[in-house]
Amino acid sequence: MEFDVKNLNETQIYKLMISTIVPRPIAWVSTVSKNGIFNIAPFSFYMGISSSPPLIAISIGKKDDDRKKDTWKNIEEVGDFVINIVTYDLVEKMNITASPFDESIDEFKEANLTPIKSDLVNSPRIAESPINIECKKFMILEIADMGLIFGEILKFHIKDQLLNEKGYVDNKKLKVVGRLGGADYCLVDESNIFNLIRPDLKKR
Numbered sequence: 001m002e003f004d005v006k007n008l009n010e011t012q013i014y015k016l017m018i019s020t021i022v023p024r025p026i027a028w029v030s031t032v033s034k035n036g037i038f039n040i041a042p043f044s045f046y047m048g049i050s051s052s053p054p055l056i057a058i059s060i061g062k063k064d065d066d067r068k069k070d071t072w073k074n075i076e077e078v079g080d081f082v083i084n085i086v087t088y089d090l091v092e093k094m095n096i097t098a099s100p101f102d103e104s105i106d107e108f109k110e111a112n113l114t115p116i117k118s119d120l121v122n123s124p125r126i127a128e129s130p131i132n133i134e135c136k137k138f139m140i141l142e143i144a145d146m147g148l149i150f151g152e153i154l155k156f157h158i159k160d161q162l163l164n165e166k167g168y169v170d171n172k173k174l175k176v177v178g179r180l181g182g183a184d185y186c187l188v189d190e191s192n193i194f195n196l197i198r199p200d201l202k203k204r
């Protein structure tokens with residue numbers, strides 16, 4: 001099958017994009033509003049941009065009533081956020097935080113999660129997540145109906161037992177979850193991780 005985008009409607013394009021751009025990492029973003037209300041939401045249109053400076057980007061849309069999603073608004077107004085890693089044991093709670101709660105609702109309470117203070121930013125970290133990444137707003141690009149949020153990483157919090165001697169997080173232990181199309185997700189664990197060494201051109 002071939003699909004010329006100009007013949008597709010918005011939903012068809014969305015369905016093809018979210019099932020071909022896979023697997024996607026999930027930024028589980030915790031923020032605080034200027035009124036002090038804690039918020040959490042997952043976003044999978046998310047990527048690393050650069051390690052020097054350490055930049056990431058997250059694409060956040062608008063609500064049905066055309067207002068910016070709470071995460072976007074909080075980052076714009078307060079200037080920082082925390083990315084928490086979603087592991088398999090946290091998927092149900094992550095899913096609760098994807099609900100369109102009113103901005104006056106504390107989503108830590110709704111999902112029964114524990115906020116802990118960050119060291120360098122105002123936004124809280126999620127205690128139950130084994131990795132929290134403190135970020136400050138770098139810039140926000142408004143493209144069509146989306147806010148492309150660029151964040152600069154200020155600090156990583158990683159549970160000791162997850163780090164290996166080479167300085168990597170051991171993904172066999174982490175059990176991170178990724179997003180696929182529709183309601184499908186994938187789990188990364190020892191059963192599906194494999195090793196691929198790059199060819200050495202000098203030896204060919």
Ligand SMILES: Cc1cc2nc3c(=O)[nH]c(=O)nc-3n(C[C@H](O)[C@H](O)[C@H](O)COP(=O)(O)O)c2cc1C
Pocket residue numbers: 026039040041042043044045046059060061062068069070071072095097098099100101179
């Ligand atoms: C796994 C997952 C990934 C998502 N990715 C995005 C995304 O990349 N961009 C987006 O705007 N919404 C995304 N959503 C929907 C938001 O999480 C949802 O609209 C949420 O209610 C926004 O909350 P907020 O208004 O508190 O920011 C995703 C939902 C799920 C479950």
